[in-house]
Amino acid sequence: MPSPGPSLSAWRFVTVFGTVSLLADVVYEGARSITGPLLASLGATALVVGLVTGIGEAAALALRVVSGPLTDRTQRFWAWTIAGYALTVVTVPFLGVTATLWVACALVIAERVGKAVRSPAKDTLLSHATHVTGRGVGFAVHEALDQIGAMLGPLTVAGMLVLTGGDYGPALGVLAAPGTAVLALLIWLRWRVPRPSEYEPVDRDRQADGSPVTTRAPLPREFWLYCAFTATTMVGFATFGVLSFHMVTRGLLPPAAVPVIYAAAMAADAVAALASGWLYDRVGPVTLAALPVLALIIPTVAFTNDVTLVIAGALAWGAAVGIQESTLRAVVADLVAPPRRATAYGLFAAGMGAATAAGGALTGWLYDTSVPALIATVAGVQLVAVALAAVALRRRRAATTAR
Structure with missing residues (x-):
């Protein structure tokens, strides 16, 4: 029997995924807004802060060269997506309770590695639904929701720092709540739409000459x-x-x-x-x-x-x-x-x-x-x-x- 297709509309898939990104941005953008002062409070010099944040940003981008091909070869798009988000939302709350500089440095880098792990898989899952909604507007709505989280996260952390007199523990600990919501929404979305590729017709798997595209085919x-x-x-x-x-x-x-x-x-x-x-x-x-x-x-x-x-x-x-x-x-x-x-x-x-x-x-x-x-x-x-x-x-x- 043919598959009945995804149980959610493409637009609903895009908006729920956008909500996931919104909540995740509350978590990691909130943490990134105070990474420098937090590391400084643990004894870091400007050099250490620069090195750690620089290594983190490099890892978030360069490691995608590895995670992207591995995602294609394994075809486990949801697994890579959930694992990457989990690494991010778990590391951030621990940043607020660690008293050791090098542990904090490792957590900062680990959070960025989580972004490298999930991004190629996440963008691929989203791309299938945008085939229905329109590529441009689908990715745009996702980005707009993402940026709402990018604004809310730092404001949340700033408010908690004011309320607690500058205590980083509660300021970052409160981010565990949106982090939990991220994982819950992802698991729900995975359950409702296990194969987002069904949003996109099969003939997109073929090249211009009609030959099939495999996971080892050269990029155009x-x-x-x-x-x-x-x-x-x-x-x-x-x-x-x-x-x-x-x-x-x-x-x-x-x-x-x-x-x-x-x-x-x-x-x-x-x-x-x-x-x-x-x-x-x-x-x-x-x-x-x-x-x-x-x-x-x-x-x-x-x-x-x-x-x-x-x-x-x-x-x-x-x-x-x-x-x-x-x-x-x-x-x-x-x-x-x-x-x-x-x-x-x-x-x-x-x-x-x-x-x-x-x-x-x-x-x-x-x-x-x-x-x-x-x-x-x-x-x-x-x-x-x-x-x-x-x-x-x-x-x-x-x-x-x-x-």
Whole structure:
């Protein structure tokens, strides 16, 4: 007998998964908002804090090169997803009760490893449902819910620190509640939709020539060109760290105002994700032309001495991040067939991470050297990105015509 299909609508699957991400963000973004002060309270130097957080972020991205292919080969998408979330939500509450610096350092890194474990599998599961809802808008709604958690988490921790007089134990311990809800929702979703691949037709498992795609099939050329485009864009993308450095060191805004600006940028992130996702489903990959434009706008206005322009630059930064976290992931799902999709997500994220690190270093160095040189360099980099996008689009159209 044929399978009756998933017992939840695709939209309900997307929104429940988005709620999972919202609650998980409350947990780990809440913890990340005080990682530096927490480690310092245990005796860490600035060097230790920098090394630990840097290793953690590198692990969250680089290890996806391993977890992605393993997910495809084992086909245990739910197992990888649940294991990754479990590692994150279990480690965070323990951060608040440990009295040993190196244990805390290990927990910080372990939380980031959890993100590497789950992300390729999670994005693949979500991609199946977005085949029904629309790739762009499906990933956009997920990202918007995610960002609500990113705002609530730090606010929750800040409120608990005020109530307890700066005690990290209760501030992080309270995050066990949303962490438990994450695992409960995941198990429920796994029970209701054991095979999300049923949202997506079987013929997506075939290449342009009609041959089947296996877990060892080469990734399409359009995917690699797309990775080159996104990586190039990120190399010319200023980080919020450099933006906030400019705000404070130039005396434009007090340090206490920076988190407020960041929260506003996260709101812009959610709005831009929804807008770009909606447009992507209607006009296609050309929507991504907004990304190089935003990347150039950011340094042009954010590194001035006008507070209004600086804030506008921060909002543009948030909008760009919204596109990166939603529509960029949607395109991967359209370029790569399901049997190789987790591998593709892992490689894509690792490349983005390396490019982001390079971009942060480049823009930081150029900021110290010359802001006009920074703007000119970013303009040149984004022109290269646009050229790569044009080549990728041409190949994509050719592949579509061949089908």
